[in-house]
Amino acid sequence: MTKKRLLSGIKSTGRTHIGNYFGAMKQWVDLVNDYDSFIMVADYHSLNFVQNAGEMRDLTWNMVIDYLAVGLDPKKVVIFKQSDVSAHTELCWIFDTLITMPFLMRAHAFKDAEAKDKEISVGTFNYPVLMAADILLYGPDVVPVGQDQKQHVEYARDIAEKFNHIFGETFKLPKEMIVENVAVVPGIDGRKMSKSYNNYIPLFAGDDEIEKLCMAIVTDSSGDVPTNVYAIHKLFRSEEELKAIYDEHKGKYKILKEKLIEDVKAFIKPLRDKRRLIAEDTDYIRQVIKEGGERAKEIANKKLVEVKEKIGVN
Numbered sequence: 001m002t003k004k005r006l007l008s009g010i011k012s013t014g015r016t017h018i019g020n021y022f023g024a025m026k027q028w029v030d031l032v033n034d035y036d037s038f039i040m041v042a043d044y045h046s047l048n049f050v051q052n053a054g055e056m057r058d059l060t061w062n063m064v065i066d067y068l069a070v071g072l073d074p075k076k077v078v079i080f081k082q083s084d085v086s087a088h089t090e091l092c093w094i095f096d097t098l099i100t101m102p103f104l105m106r107a108h109a110f111k112d113a114e115a116k117d118k119e120i121s122v123g124t125f126n127y128p129v130l131m132a133a134d135i136l137l138y139g140p141d142v143v144p145v146g147q148d149q150k151q152h153v154e155y156a157r158d159i160a161e162k163f164n165h166i167f168g169e170t171f172k173l174p175k176e177m178i179v180e181n182v183a184v185v186p187g188i189d190g191r192k193m194s195k196s197y198n199n200y201i202p203l204f205a206g207d208d209e210i211e212k213l214c215m216a217i218v219t220d221s222s223g224d225v226p227t228n229v230y231a232i233h234k235l236f237r238s239e240e241e242l243k244a245i246y247d248e249h250k251g252k253y254k255i256l257k258e259k260l261i262e263d264v265k266a267f268i269k270p271l272r273d274k275r276r277l278i279a280e281d282t283d284y285i286r287q288v289i290k291e292g293g294e295r296a297k298e299i300a301n302k303k304l305v306e307v308k309e310k311i312g313v314n
């Protein structure tokens with residue numbers, strides 16, 4: 001029996017944080033034996049934010065190391081760079097000709113950018129279409145993501161349906177996979193943890209950094225339980241264990257933050273140690289990217305040939 005397929009990825013726009021890990025990466029690792037998995041570094045999406053060659057190379061390279069450090073085994077998972085597979089941008093163009101501006105104007109990311117009165121690049125506006133191409137080329141059954149990406153997977157489904165309707169059955173309709181209690185991991189200010197809000201705890205943070213960030217978690221002094229501390233603590237311990245700790249130290253926010261610090265440190269240290277070792281082996285990392293790119297290209301190009309035939313440009 002053939003395995004079901006999974007595809008996901010992260011933009012290489014900064015340091016990976018615990019929101020990325022619990023919201024998405026952990027699922028990739030947990031599901032590695034159940035799914036035929038494709039995990040990409042979404043570097044062409046990053047180009048909307050990172051417009052410096054050195055920084056781009058560095059961020060992409062580091063993201064691959066992060067993937068390996070959390071436990072993705074390249075023998076079981078295809079790890080690749082989006083920009084290595086030109087079929088993504090080619091299919092994006094084909095989709096661009098099928099969909100309308102009002103359809104894309106409904107995207108949350110676009111609306112948010114517009115509300116902030118930002119100068120919006122065509123790439124940012126078109127983000128959901130490139131993401132649809134990223135997904136649909138591989139025919140995944142599921143796309144494990146955090147809640148913020150739900151709409152983008154819906155876009156991929158809508159675009160696939162439209163293409164299938166016009167040109168005949170070509171794309172499998174993908175489904176988002178969102179784990180409810182980690183759908184939105186909060187940052188140290190209580191808003192969604194995000195690189196752009198600068199409210200994140202890096203997944204490979206050093207001990208000093210962990211202390212500083214956890215101590216800076218925003219608390220109000222109205223209750224026994226500091227809500228934002230608890231919400232982050234929940235990622236590292238069961239609610240049962242937390243109940244004992246939070247009951248014992250009711251209202252003592254400093255002690256509760258120290259307890260959180262202990263748990264975050266204990267969780268991050270082995271990951272950080274593993275990452276340091278992997279980072280030293282540059283030949284291995286280069287090989288992972290090369291082989292992953294080749295494998296991804298095989299699958300994606302095959303789909304693109306089918307698409308080109310359907311639209312009559314072969």
Ligand code: AMP
Nearest residue numbers: 010011019020023024145146184185193
């Ligand atoms: P990005 O950094 O926007 O490329 O996101 C990479 C993945 O991490 C996506 O699946 C996001 O949905 C997920 N993610 C990012 N931030 C959070 C968060 N605060 N809580 C849960 N998932 C998140």
